[in-house]
Amino acid sequence: MFLYPLILLLLLSPPALAQKEAKEVLPEQLKLQKIEQELQEKKSKLIETKKQEQQSLFQLFQIKTNLKQAKQKLNNANRKITVNEVQITKLRVEINEAAVLLQQKEAKLRRRVREIFKNSSVNYLDLLFSSRNMSDFINRSYFFSKLVESDVDLIDVINRKHRETTKKKETLQVVTSEIKDLAQTIAEKKQEITEQQKKEQEVLVSLKERREDYEKRIAMLEKSSEELTQIIQQKLAKQGKKVIVGGTGSIDWPLRGRITSRFGYRRHPLWGGRNMHTGLDIAAPSGTPIKAADGGEVILSKWWDGYGKAVVINHGKNIQTVYGHMSRIYAQEGTSVAKGQVIGLVGSTGYSTGPHLHFEVRENGKPKNPMNYLP
Template identity: 30%
Template sequence: MAKRSRRLVWIGWLGLALALGHDFASPNVQQRIERLKQSRESARQKKRQVLSKLRQVRSQQRAISEQIEEVERAAEQAQRELLRIQRNLAQTERELQRAEGELKALEARYQTYRRQVWQRLIAFYKSGHSGYLGVLLDVESFADFLNRLYFLQRLAAHDQKRLTGLRQAQRDILRLRGEIWGKRERLLSLQAEQRARQGTLRRQLAQKQRLMEAINRDRRMYEQSLAELEQTEREIEAMIRRLSRPLAPALRGSGRYVRPVNGPVVSRFGMRRHPILGGSRFHNGLDLAAPYGSPIRAVDHGCVLFAGWKGGFGLTVILDHGNGIQTLYGHCSSILVSSGQTVRRGQVIARVGSTGLSTGPHLHFTVYRNGQAVNPYQVMGAAP
């Protein structure tokens, strides 16, 4: 979208520049003023279109900026939630390790006490008693029997209570371990969800940032186009004001011409393949090669109609020599005259450069006669 818009603006700008070039050379001042007014209206129309596009782009920029802030806030919240889950997960892992340790300790205590009970029974057996019954029967009196019975009952109850308590503690810890494992699994699931959400948010943020970069490029392009169109409008208005003042007879050209630069002609008037835009296009002047900074001279007496930037011609000077003849000097590196100034034949008005649509230092030289670009040789003979 941005490339197509940039191309359309550029084509529109070139078209406007060419239209202005035609207007500089109208045979009748009033006609030239009318054409300039049409060009001004065209520039204003294009400016309105660019302003509309610029407002749309700025609105999109604000919307995307708000979306980026929203995604960034969500990403920060997701990061905080992930850190909280990771802290809980670390605490759960520690709880699980403690439960495992307690379970192993209880199992060891249970086995130790169980061995003690068996060792006691073995000791009874080795002493000649057949377990608890032998202890009860090997008595000398009934009182001794009752004492032994009471002792054995207390011992058995203690063993049973101790073993039952250890088993219950084991069951409690196993239940707690199961709860901790369940909590751990839930936290792991939440951690995976948060990481997946972070990945989604990162992709959304990257996509919106790329979109913002494209919108920023479009905005800069439209702002540059707007500045150029406003400059064009100001230049057209200045030319209209200048054309409203008739050219003094003393400033008219003599009809005797000098070469604008000392250099060979490298591209002639007529159809040619455009060196930058490609395709077969009409070349409305001559290209004369010369070193960068070489002096560019007025081919005859005249008045400066325009001195400034002119689209694809870059830095440009346009002279009015009267009698329907104007000359254009394009791609300058610097301009040494100003609009409205009078110049003499051979006066240095600019320096050779490569501004605008140019492949290297040279002078683009166009001659207009009664509003039409003509072959310079038809007007100037062998001068160029």
């Protein structure tokens, strides 16, 4: 009878222990999944924000180009109106002068017509018999013929002036109509410019708001770097003069790849603000192994704000290296690593534009140019 409870206890114990372990592991797994999900969401939002910013900048460029073209057309229309107004004024003066001249010529012509009708009975025989001599007859005949020629010329002048006046009136009508069309064009261009300026203002406000937000994020990144400096210094102080196992005193490349951003002040690839870049950005496909630049002790291994998943290794001799934006961390805090040992994988966690390794070299916790240490 005693064996049955014992057997029952042995049968029930493994599942019970397994259930207990599951209860201990499950929350950690859920937490890890939640973190991974949150990281992916943040990464997607950052990528989308960058795309939107690029679209806004392109839109602003297009608006400025359209605005410049609209203003140019407006200036051309205004210049043309000025030229046409001068032409209209000149045409009106010429038409008025022609009208006065026509009135004078027509009055003169009417007088000549009356004179011709009054003297219509005069002929060359009358001129001959009324002349004192042949010389007087010739003079009178010549004068009469010239008078007739003058009347014909006067009629020609009047007809020509009528034609010129009609042509100028037609020109005046065309120019006046053109001015009306230009005035309509100017009104439309002014409306277009007003709308473009409104759009430009909206884009500028949007960019300003984004810039302010990005400046805050940049400040957070700089704060993260400063806090990381303090943490490194605190951990170094706790370690005291402890000898770091594995440190060779020389720093090697953690991976091979194209350097996309060097140490020093730069324009941030996501937000455009000018900030201090405290390390090297080395482009590499996601999942590429990251190796310890030298042997040493891992003094930080966790998510660290803008750095994302990060690892800090103390190599002794006041030198530390930092590895940021990792997708996976293999080196745990408090453990020792050998030079060339894989400590994690390339990713794009934290504030990142794409898969790469952010690599820093620090001296007593303060960032230094890695190129001065690398072979």
